[in-house]
């Protein structure tokens with residue numbers, strides 16, 4: 001059905017209407033359900049229509065140029081509109097637009113990509129399984145973990161421990177791993193066997209008065225050990241964590257946290273699973289977040305920056321112990337997707353990863369850019385609205401507070417963040433708000449001049465937000 005408001009004419013050539021904002025808003029409001037939205041509010045306000053991207057810039061249907069401080073959704077490492085990736089996709093489609101890898105077949109693209117990622121992952125994380133999104137990779141990993149313990153003759157070892165405020169995606173397994181109650185309550189989740197521990201490893205918010213960062217890290221790690229002992233180590237399959245927690249609030253682990261977590265996992269024979277969907281492919285300064293934080297997972301999941309968001313693709317990396325246990329089994333591994341190892345997606349991801357390396361975006365140029373980015377971020381701490389800034393690599397966050405010393409926030413929670421995000425967008429820069437925490441995760445290709453422009457627009461937006469909140 002089409003809405004009876006006279007604005008829709010499906011037969012009109014799309015190109016002629018490329019800048020017809022109200023036309024696309026009407027179609028969208030009539031037919032499109034957006035992720036993570038309060039729909040009646042969205043439909044009153046109308047979505048912004050994004051029509052073009054190049055480098056670190058986006059353009060909307062009104063012709064406004066916007067610097068994308070979020071790299072899409074933490075994913076466009078290489079920036080928008082890289083011609084070479086368009087050519088690679090075009091060539092891939094012309095030579096083999098699709099084939100599966102189910103029936104004793106493979107393609108050069110998926111074989112090359114598996115080998116390249118195995119070379120970038122640490123130590124013995126050598127074997128790859130492909131899917132199309134971070135959530136699918138995480139659901140696949142849950143199944144591999146359960147299957148692995150079944151094959152090891154430990155069918156009771158099924159509990160997976162995650163953390164409060166973790167974000168691991170939205171399919172049923174991934175949403176269960178996620179530690180955000182608003183993503184559970186309306187959908188009758190989490191699944192059984194999935195547990196969440198607190199405190200969330202974020203010293204600024206959860207550290208007690210007079211508790212050092214090191215003591216706080218030990219308290220966070222102890223909560224994992226306590227949970228393992230409560231469930232019984234013989235029942236605990238794995239612990240999952242994002243090296244830096246992303247969508248739940250961009251929270252950086254306290255010093256020493258990951259080493260203690262790793263030791264506890266080893267002590268109780270619990271698999272350590274690093275969700276690298278945001279942290280992978282240079283976001284924290286190394287190929288993977290576990291390398292930045294110096295721990296060694298048994299399993300990793302990855303997506304987002306893997307293809308810089310050009311095509312949907314994700315992967316699970318298994319260490320040799322888990323993979324070989326599966327390889328040696330006589331069972332058919334009855335899991336996989338029509339698009340596992342899609343040749344077009346693999347070709348684009350392969351070239352994207354090669355470019356991240358050749359351009360030294362993961363390497364010398366990336367290090368220089370992130371030093372400049374972190375300096376710009378830290379300079380915002382002098383703003384009267386900013387209670388804290390924190391960051392690593394090309395990730396950054398700032399806390400909007402009413403009072404810096406007491407860390408007191410504005411009321412209601414989220415109002416300051418939404419106001420700031422609005423002023424950012426209208427000033428020509430995208431920052432994401434979760435509550436009153438503002439996030440930055442710019443494309444790795446951003447230049448020093450573009451960083452200057454971005455931070456000057458952010459400062460202006462903070463000034464406007466401050467003025468409105470103190471009216």
Ligand SMILES: *Cc1c(COP(=O)(O)O)cnc(C)c1O
Nearest residue numbers: 133134135167168169246277278
């Ligand atoms: C985005 C994200 C996911 C989910 O990825 P989708 O592609 O949206 O399914 C999983 N884990 C983390 C850490 C993420 O940031």
